[in-house]
Amino acid sequence: MSKLSLARPYAKALFLAAQEKKILGPIREGFSRFILRLEEEPDARRLLAHPQVTLEDKKRIILSLAGDAHPYLKNFLSIMVDNGRETLFKTVYESFLRLVDEKEGWVEAVITTAKPLSKEEEQKIISLFQEKTGKTIRAKTRTDEALLGGVVVRIGDTLYDGSIRTQLVKLKERFLEKRA
Known part of the structure; x- marks a missing residue:
């Protein structure tokens, strides 16, 4: 299982x-600080992943890293340790953030182009996809010279491919179909 x-x-x-307890903000902030501290402490990560470290020691480590986080979050992290899921903290955090973003109307888009975009071009693409999705877009941009030109936008599991490379492939396929 992944x-x-x-x-x-x-x-x-x-x-x-x-959400039910109306503590989404404090949980998000505490979880964020916890993950940041966890990433800054490679020794703590190694101890949490080590099978010979006791559950009690692992819980002490996470409670120390959690600091003044909301007690509900500390309890949640302890339950994860009880269930042997301490290596999943970051993945759970990222999934949790996606759920919060979805609730708040945010969506992440990855915009890929052959050459870097100007701020104006990036904003035009963001505006277009905000209109299309009805969501507020948080964009990440990448470049990939193999696209030749155009733009590819991934929002969640949906891919919008307006690249020249894809258009050329489709044109070739149509050409070959007509010759057959």
């Missing part, structure tokens, strides 16, 4: 409980 498929139920449970 890390993501294992992490999603935890993220959803945390999201639904935090």
